[in-house]
Amino acid sequence: MNRLIVSIASAAVLAGCAPMRDGVPEAQQIAPQAVGLHAAATAMEWPAARWWQRYGDAQLDRLVEAALAGSPDMVAAEARLRQAQAAVGRAGAALLPTVEANGTLTRQHYSEHYVYPEPLGGSVGSDARLALDARYELDLWGKYRSGLDAARSSAEAAQANVQWARNVLVLAVVQGYADLQNAWAQQHVLAQSLARADDVLSLTQARYEAGLDTQVEVRQAEAQRAEVRVQTSQVENDIARFRHQLAALQGAGPDTALSLEPATLQMPAQARPAEVPLALLGRRPDIVAARWQAEAAGAEVQAAKAAFYPNVSLAAFAGLLTLNTATLFDQGSRMAGVTPAISLPLFEGGRLNADLDARRAQRDEAVAGYNQAVLGGVREVADALDSLRLVADEARHQRDARLALDAAYALARDRYAAGLGDYLTVLSAQAGVLEQTRRDTALAARAWKLDAGLMTALGGGYAEPAQTAF
Numbered sequence: 369m370n371r372l373i374v375s376i377a378s379a380a381v382l383a384g385c386a387p388m389r390d391g392v393p394e395a396q397q398i399a400p401q402a403v404g405l406h407a408a409a410t411a412m413e414w415p416a417a418r419w420w421q422r423y424g425d426a427q428l429d430r431l432v433e434a435a436l437a438g439s440p441d442m443v444a445a446e447a448r449l450r451q452a453q454a455a456v457g458r459a460g461a462a463l464l465p466t467v468e469a470n471g472t473l474t475r476q477h478y479s480e481h482y483v484y485p486e487p488l489g490g491s492v493g494s495d496a497r498l499a500l501d502a503r504y505e506l507d508l509w510g511k512y513r514s515g516l517d518a519a520r521s522s523a524e525a526a527q528a529n530v531q532w533a534r535n536v537l538v539l540a541v542v543q544g545y546a547d548l549q550n551a552w553a554q555q556h557v558l559a560q561s562l563a564r565a566d567d568v569l570s571l572t573q574a575r576y577e578a579g580l581d582t583q584v585e586v587r588q589a590e591a592q593r594a595e596v597r598v599q600t601s602q603v604e605n606d607i608a609r610f611r612h613q614l615a616a617l618q619g620a621g622p623d624t625a626l627s628l629e630p631a632t633l634q635m636p637a638q639a640r641p642a643e644v645p646l647a648l649l650g651r652r653p654d655i656v657a658a659r660w661q662a663e664a665a666g667a668e669v670q671a672a673k674a675a676f677y678p679n680v681s682l683a684a685f686a687g688l689l690t691l692n693t694a695t696l697f698d699q700g701s702r703m704a705g706v707t708p709a710i711s712l713p714l715f716e717g718g719r720l721n722a723d724l725d726a727r728r729a730q731r732d733e734a735v736a737g738y739n740q741a742v743l744g745g746v747r748e749v750a751d752a753l754d755s756l757r758l759v760a761d762e763a764r765h766q767r768d769a770r771l772a773l774d775a776a777y778a779l780a781r782d783r784y785a786a787g788l789g790d791y792l793t794v795l796s797a798q799a800g801v802l803e804q805t806r807r808d809t810a811l812a813a814r815a816w817k818l819d820a821g822l823m824t825a826l827g828g829g830y831a832e833p834a835q836t837a838f
Contacts, residue, residue, distance in 0.1 A: 388676050389721045395732040397662065398739040400646050403746045417829030420542055420820070422636040427628060428545050431614060435541045436534065438619035445533035452519070452526035459519035462512040465504035472497045473693065488691065496696045499687025499703070506681065511674035514667045521664035528657035528832070535653065535828035541617050542820040548610035550813030551603055552630040554806055558600045561802045565593040571785055580787060596802070633816045651827030652745045658738040665731035672727040675720055676713060683707040745825065752822035759815045766811055770804040 415422075420432050436442060473496045480490040507513055569589040575581040611625040618624055649655050686704040690696045713720060780793045823829075 387721075388673065388724065391725065391728040392732075394728075395735040395739075397659075397735055398742050400649060400742070403743055415823045415826055415829050419823045419829055420538060423634060423816075424636070425545075425631060425634070427631060428542065431545060431618070431628075432538055432541050434618045434620075435537055439537050439617060440619050441533055441537055442530075445530045449523070449526040449530050452523040456516070456519040456523050459512070459516040462505070462515065463507060465502055467500060467502045470497070470499055470501055470687075493691060494693045495689075495691045496693045497687065497689050498696065499685050499689070502682075502684045504682045505679065508680060509674040509677040511671050511677075514671035514674060518664045518667035518671065521660045521667060525657040525660035525664065528653040528660065528830075531653035531828075531830045532657060535824050535830070537617065538828065539820055539824040541614065543817045544610055544613050544617065546633060546813045546816040546820070548607065548614065548628065549631055549633050550809055551606040551610055553633075553809035553812070554603045555600065555607065556630075557802070557805045557809060558596055558603060561805070562593065562596045562600065565589070565596050568781065569593055571781075575787075592799075633812050635812075635815055635819060648745060648749065648826065649742065650832045651830055652741075652825075653827065653830045653832075655738070655741045655745050656830075656832050658734070658741040662731070662734040662738045665727070665734035669724070669727045669731050672720075672724040675723070678710050678712045680708070680710045683709065748825035749822065752818055752825050755818045756815070756822060759811065759818060763811055763815070766804070766807055770808055 421429055473494060475492070475494045477492045478484040478488050478490065482489065505512070569586075569592075572581055572585050572589040576583065576586050611628060612622045614628070615622050615624040649659075684704075684706045688696050688701045689703045690698070690701040695701055783793075
């Protein structure tokens with residue numbers, strides 16, 4: 369039997385098959401050195417998997433854990449992983465024989481003018497079949513093995529994408545929390561500014577009653593006070609909006625975030641990498657997923673090529689067959705057989721080449737996606753490192769500017785109270801203090817968000833596991 373199968377397959381190959389067209393040159397994966405990645409002597413082990421705990425904020429820790437447990441995005445990512453794992457099982461089944469148990473019973477009138485002899489011809493009777501039917505397709509050219517490789521690579525990509533969804537979710541929670549705390553800090557700043565506006569208004573009214581000022585200065589002081597109240601209302605709206613955002617990230621209703629309280633954003637003092645090492649490619653789940661997707665697309669190309677070659681299969685059956693149900697289980701009703709079969713694609717109207725062209729294009733798209741993920745990852749790390757380095761300088765200059773304006777406001781207010789200065793100077797200094805103080809709080813929140821962005825850009829603590837056996 370083996371000789372027969374080999375002979376048939378050899379004859380088919382020698383006879384030829386559908387011609388395979390050459391494709392365009394394959395897209396090439398980008399070389400890490402081309403984007404500034406450097407091989408490091410030690411493996412990159414930073415940041416930690418729970419990097420958000422670096423901030424020492426128990427309230428934030430609870431928010432992140434609740435989001436990871438209840439976010440619809442995480443549920444969807446894990447569902448996609450299970451789908452990909454199921455596809456591996458389906459692809460693997462193509463490499464194994466199929467066995468079915470079949471039974472048929474037919475009641476019929478037998479024709480007198482067919483193959484049935486007398487007395488069966490012209491009579492009414494029943495015939496029955498009870499058998500095991502098996503089929504096995506020989507994967508001589510690797511079509512199904514390539515399909516299995518593609519499914520496994522897709523499952524690996526889905527597994528990395530679960531981690532990427534986790535990273536994106538954690539980043540959204542941390543940055544949303546920073547925005548909320550910044551809004552609370554802005555609210556506190558505006559409360560202080562309102563107190564200063566009330567003080568200046570009282571002073572202006574006293575000067576007006578003493579005949580030292582006019583209604584113009586009083587109205588300007590009232591307008592300044594009203595402007596601070598408008599900004600306070602806007603910040604209160606931001607606080608509600610950020611609360612709702614954090615609740616939604618947890619997969620819960622708006623009331624879930626009502627228990628959150630103001631806290632001071634503390635930036636952890638920890639050294640950051642001076643350069644982007646080659647290990648980044650294994651620490652970013654989006655890059656790992658893109659690489660596996662390119663691997664899957666390459667395997668699909670091999671499967672499409674294998675479709676051009678002969679398909680060899682074996683069919684076998686064993687069971688019982690009779691024209692009289694009463695004798696179905698008699699020894700004489702036994703049957704068995706084996707049927708080798710081969711099919712050779714000769715003319716497919718261009719279908720096979722069209723499918724191969726599509727697979728090649730998908731592979732090139734996947735490689736381009738991988739290259740884009742590498743370029744984007746390196747850019748994000750570089751942007752975050754430069755921004756964090758510059759934000760420290762900005763914070764120092766900002767602090768100097770605020771201290772100078774605080775002193776200028778105090779001096780302008782005292783001179784105005786003593787009748788030595790005018791109201792416009794006080795108004796200008798007052799607005800400057802408010803602006804600089806609000807910038808202080810916004811800068812602290814921005815530094816927090818940049819730090820969180822760097823943690824995500826460096827992979828969020830992800831380490832590519834050994835290839836999973838699906």
